[in-house]
Amino acid sequence: MDTLAQLRAGQLSGITRLDLACGLTEFPREIFDLADTLEVLNLSGNALTRLPDDLHRLRRLRVLFCSDNRFTELPACLGQCAALTMVGFKANRIATVPGAALPPLLRWLILTDNHISELPTELGERPHLQKLMLAGNRLQRLPDSLRQCHRLELIRIAANRLTELPEWLLTLPSLAWLAYAGNPLETEADAAALESVESIPWSALRLEQQLGEGASGVIHRATRERSGQPATQVAVKLYKGEMTSDGSPLHEMNACITAGLHPNLIRIEGRIVGHPQARAGLVMELIDPVYRNLAGLPSLESCSRDVYASDTRFSAGVALRIASGIASAAEHLHRQGITHGDLYGHNILWDEQGGSLLGDFGAASFHATADTVESRALQRIEVRAFGILLGELLVRIESGLSDEGRGRLGDLQRRCCEPQVLARPGFDEIVRELKSW
Template structure:
């Protein structure tokens, strides 16, 4: 982080800075930042309270690629952004922003984050941002999406949580690259209107029966506390405790995540929920800062389970290194197919219950190579859309693309031992089907699971099964 006084004194002039960050309160945009334009690529003025940009912002900062102004006071997305010829990543979280002007979006955008504002509509010119890959809009007041967004055929990540969308347009679910979608806390995804009933058969566990021990910190969504469940004076079970607090994030609300976890039910490749917590000390807290939504007790995952691999949404180099360190252990083909079979079954199970996971990536999977088994977690982006939803098939096949990308991640981990060539080729063929640009041509998760089960059976016979739609 840089210093304002040094900036004003010209101390950074000619220093060749590529990134610049201030967090102190500013009454106006510091003109001296424009003097760094020959090299500046990343600018972060989050928390400074700014509400406007100078008219020559784009002309002077011609190399700027990343602009972050979160927790400021912009009521309108500044049109000066559009004049930045290289701008790719824009973030204006929590600005109380009401409007996005037609001429404010640079066509070079790859990522746009407008989480936690008061935006009621998006401009039609968003369709000119044809390279857009990530669009984050949770916590706004959108009732519709502009049809021009259909031109953004590279859009992969779309977060629409906590808006006012009564329906999802069919063209949205036909976008060829859309793999990570979440839309909880919208009328089109309300459990009350989609027939989702409270979970049945779970234990109600008083907080007084739980003994907190330490923090596993292995779940990418929330820290999970390890503890004991004292079921009787003579018996205590090792368990994990997850409490849901806070408000919405770029993926959803803790309350939505809790609802999805409970509605998911039981599957061998999902983490088992043993019960719901009641009588927690924060249950009736008057302070809104606690924002406690509930808690669950789950099975304690053995420590030899680790994240399977990289996450497509991990963007910073440091995060990529950390993820790779945790999840780059090689897999045999047999192990990979076994894990993927269980995960496809878990995804089919979720969609049969009307649940869209929303973040089906290797980073949200805990895997045991010794057991050839994997567990799907990371429900922060999950959406309950309900059984019988008219767009259920399109929603499922959107997520099938994410599974195809998961297969690609797993293929990079396979050791390619002698005799594995056909297994590898079979997985490549299945990945290709999952990634079809025509969403309707993709298989369902039940079909994916069947293909993987067949691969487990034919692996020793050294032949490739007939896969509909493939050339093998």
Template sequence: MVTASDMHSLAQLRSGQLADTTRLKLSENLDEFPAEIYSLTDTLEVLDLSGNRLRDLPDDLHRFSKLKILFASDNQFEHLPEGLGRCVSLTMVGFKHNRIRTISPTCLPPNIRWLILTDNCIEQLPDNFGERRQLEKLMLAGNRLTELPRSINQLDKLGLLRISANQLQQFPDQLLDLPKLAWLAFAGNPFCPAHEAHNDIITISHEQLTVGEVLGRGASGLISKAHWSAAADTAPAGTAQEFAIKVFHGGITSDGYPQDELDACLSIAPHPNLVTALAQVHNPNGLLMKLIPDDYRNLGQPPSLDSCTRDTFSLQQSCSRELADGLIQQMTSLVEHLEAARLCHGDLYAHNTLINNDGHLLFGDFGAASRYHNLNTEQQAGIRRIERRALEYFVEDVESLIRK
């Protein structure tokens, strides 16, 4: 991704400092597409116009013949620009957090692989949406969709789909036969079950904790060290007094509503390979969890722009046959545990998996999790097939690391 350190300016463009550049990031409170960008029609591959006040893009974007990636999040678009549909090299488009209501039948790039429309106002997708057969990753959480077009069953390369936090009245059955769909999030829709009270989980106030150093930042919240002085009196016997706390923010994430993540975390029983919640935290809402020891590390890295839906691994990574078998066995046991609880994790990836030097696996991050016990038998079986496909990909990735 383009980062803040890659920021450019119109002044640099005008002076010729950016001649022949392949990547451009502009955030200068722009309300129209700067003509100066046309000086890069022959070289530009990545364009990031996020954080401006743009409402439209020119119809002749196809002049940027090498443009592969376009970000325009945090603007004021009310429709997806028509000019995108003629950009044959464009494979990744991101218009997160705009005001988009409409998507025309002709505005989608013909070879798009990755489409991000999180947190908009989209009520309907065009009937021909499924004609974009190269689509692999589709982010639609936080819109106003009431149904998905029937043609979506043509997306035979779609691997990851986020439709959480919409207005879907029924589970979209056309998803169940997609041959590569493996990572699905659908919580926060009218057809989903109501949240449970979780009265069996201890509830404490944030004021009872002393919060320390930040351990990580996720899409839904901040994870920090925390000291709970009352743990000896309140927590299960043998529980340490130092923990990790995840405090949820209130906005919609790429996976959906944080409150659905909280509900999922509290709905699953403990498992030896699961990062399990010990207590609910109120004011602000959060989860208290065991502090993961320092010797645990991520098994993989997130997908790249090229790999799209599949995890990446360093060239130095390797493991023995024995370690691989152990990791696969542990993850399979965990998936069976989730199936018994009728909970779809939705993000079963090596980059969400922690392992230590003894080969013990820990798994968490329920941001994309969805409960499905209220659905019919066929739908439940289909969701389990989707999650098992993610497990198959996990197995492929682990086995690819075995030392030859």
């Protein structure tokens, strides 16, 4: 983290990224001294209510984060920033989004956890728009102009006030990751499924080392004690109870429970009751440490694409086993009326033999289990996410795949990413094809 003192002393000259979180109430004019080099500006965690009208003087500025401030309106000056592609104003008090505030090259917009009830028509006039994060607002509808955004791949509209999904949303050719839980339109989770899982007293758990932390909660290794039985090692996820970019953590917990058992999903042992701070939580099986993340999160540059380690390579057998396992898990979820919403390599754990586990249900949503045009379209949107994953595996296969086999997999990958949403195969067909190898 940089300091205001460093900035004012001229010690940051020539930097391309500036991070300032020091209780700012006004935009430091000294930032303009960096205009020739500054590309990423992070002013999150301050008390700002406005930005200067001449912000466009930062002519190289590509990324702006102003989350956790006190803005009530998305600043109109952003629209004059010619190079700006990513804008993040999560957890402010924004109620108004002027069309003039949207920069012409906008690619990634984060307005999670605000007070927005309406979006401008101009949002659909940004042809580069690829990621749109709107969870935790007051939206009752989306602007029809978004039907023009043929590059839009990810949209988060969970925890709003939408009573239906517009038909055009389900036909967008590039859409692969959609989260809409917590809206009136969503099919309710099966109450019987939620009640069927065991209630585990907090007093029966002893937390040990932290294993990981995500947007929705913290995971610890723990010991579970039961009367008359040996103690067992488990994983405990305690939810933060805060709105994330995907949606509500409690919706994630409901989806994890409703998903049920599948060999490529992490087994839920029960939900926690009696926490002293009334925090929600799940007790899960403890995963063997030989499993590791398949990929890293998307970067500012890759936007909607995972980042793989440069040495990530697979044999054909391992890649096919990973693909088959994840396709089978997705097929199982769809049968339960759940779309995962975040089917990505960074949410997959794998081992050297190709064992795979699909995790992180933060973007999961419920849909009707009946075969309707809407449920079929929602499932085929997720098929495109799988097609992208399959392509990422395919380019990293280094042995054991003939030219004919590569052609067959390439054909399946292309069909999964077919622009016509309903022309894509369902996961039942994908599973059958992958099993035929």
